[in-house]
Amino acid sequence: MDRGNQMLQVSGSICRLRSAVLSVPCLGLLVALLLAPALASQERNVFETDTHRFTEVRNQIYLAQSTARVFNSSSLVVVNDDDVVVVDSHVTPSKARDLIASIKELTDKPISALINSHHHWDHAHGNQEFDDLPIIGHEYAYKRLSGDVRADPTFVRGLEGNQATIERILQQIAEAEDGEGKTALQAYLEMFRAHAADFDEIEPEPPNVTLKERMTLHRPGRGEIQILFLGRAHTGGDLMVYFPQDKLVFTGDVAFGGPSFLGDGYVGEWPQTLENLKALDFDIFVPGHGPPVTDLRRIDLVQEYYRDLWRLAAEKHAAGVSAEDAAKTIDLTHHTEIPINNVGVDLISIQRIYHLLDNPQ
Numbered sequence: 001m002d003r004g005n006q007m008l009q010v011s012g013s014i015c016r017l018r019s020a021v022l023s024v025p026c027l028g029l030l031v032a033l034l035l036a037p038a039l040a041s042q043e044r045n046v047f048e049t050d051t052h053r054f055t056e057v058r059n060q061i062y063l064a065q066s067t068a069r070v071f072n073s074s075s076l077v078v079v080n081d082d083d084v085v086v087v088d089s090h091v092t093p094s095k096a097r098d099l100i101a102s103i104k105e106l107t108d109k110p111i112s113a114l115i116n117s118h119h120h121w122d123h124a125h126g127n128q129e130f131d132d133l134p135i136i137g138h139e140y141a142y143k144r145l146s147g148d149v150r151a152d153p154t155f156v157r158g159l160e161g162n163q164a165t166i167e168r169i170l171q172q173i174a175e176a177e178d179g180e181g182k183t184a185l186q187a188y189l190e191m192f193r194a195h196a197a198d199f200d201e202i203e204p205e206p207p208n209v210t211l212k213e214r215m216t217l218h219r220p221g222r223g224e225i226q227i228l229f230l231g232r233a234h235t236g237g238d239l240m241v242y243f244p245q246d247k248l249v250f251t252g253d254v255a256f257g258g259p260s261f262l263g264d265g266y267v268g269e270w271p272q273t274l275e276n277l278k279a280l281d282f283d284i285f286v287p288g289h290g291p292p293v294t295d296l297r298r299i300d301l302v303q304e305y306y307r308d309l310w311r312l313a314a315e316k317h318a319a320g321v322s323a324e325d326a327a328k329t330i331d332l333t334h335h336t337e338i339p340i341n342n343v344g345v346d347l348i349s350i351q352r353i354y355h356l357l358d359n360p361q
């Protein structure tokens with residue numbers, strides 16, 4: 001059964017969550033808040049399950065977001081005439097199972113393939129739930145997901161983030177007055193602890209179909225689904241998923257309306273990769289976190305930001321300034337539309353740029 005016609009029509013703001021949201025600082029939510037106006041003016045079809053919200057972006061191409069109050073990435077769910085193609089598998093096997101069950105409520109068409117936009121844990125650690133299917137990824141993602149994934153610094157940072165969130169909730173509980181607020185915090189703690197325990201179940205599953213430059217899936221009614229490597233950016237192997245007929249691109253973590261996580265990035269090459277993206281014919285893109293973006297000028301703004309960041313960091317590096325001091329003093333506040341409130345850049349970004357300058361790859 002296809003539920004496309006049964007969806008309730010609601011305003012497109014994806015920031016409207018089902019229940020009160022406690023503060024979970026994460027890039028995805030920040031980007032979502034930053035970009036909410038880009039979506040707020042549009043009416044979109046939305047289908048909800050107990051765990052997921054599907055927002056139809058174009059012609060049965062859905063942005064699929066978990067409604068659990070934890071950090072997660074978005075998936076793209078593409079319902080074709082005969083099958084379903086999924087892009088990105090969520091943060092844990094448990095969240096992937098919720099996604100798969102929700103897709104079964106959305107449509108009775110079978111999932112035929114999973115595409116990984118990149119290797120990061122929040123996009124690929126649900127892969128094991130799709131292991132009877134083609135899992136398509138870049139060769140670089142295969143390499144990174146075949147290695148010692150539990151020692152991957154970005155994954156370790158994710159585990160540390162879970163611990164920090166638990167400690168923060170415990171602190172809030174300790175400071176809360178008895179009453180409804182405290183009870184809600186205790187319920188949130190229980191839910192979040194269960195989510196953190198789900199990470200123990202992860203057995204990283206690399207893609208089983210890999211590509212270096214491009215691959216095309218052909219689907220009746222959909223036309224081409226182009227899987228494209230346009231250059232290094234957020235990682236060494238980011239894939240864009242391009243729907244020429246629908247003028248839509250899923251950009252993973254390469255393009256948001258604002259800057260992305262740079263800790264594994266190639267900041268010096270990123271603007272050119274975005275230039276290659278802009279050469280495609282599209283009028284909307286769906287990032288790996290947050291709502292779709294129709295204001296394509298945002299890509300230009302981010303390109304300029306990365307160019308300036310790379311140039312200023314390289315100047316500090318050449319002058320022998322430590323990464324710590326560079327992180328405190330680099331001033332990008334003239335990028336008023338990004339927006340940046342204070343002088344300074346996060347240390348992880350500067351350390352990554354310094355690493356690339358010291359070890360050209």
Ligand SMILES: [Zn+2]
Nearest residue numbers: 118120234253
């Ligand atoms: Zn990422």
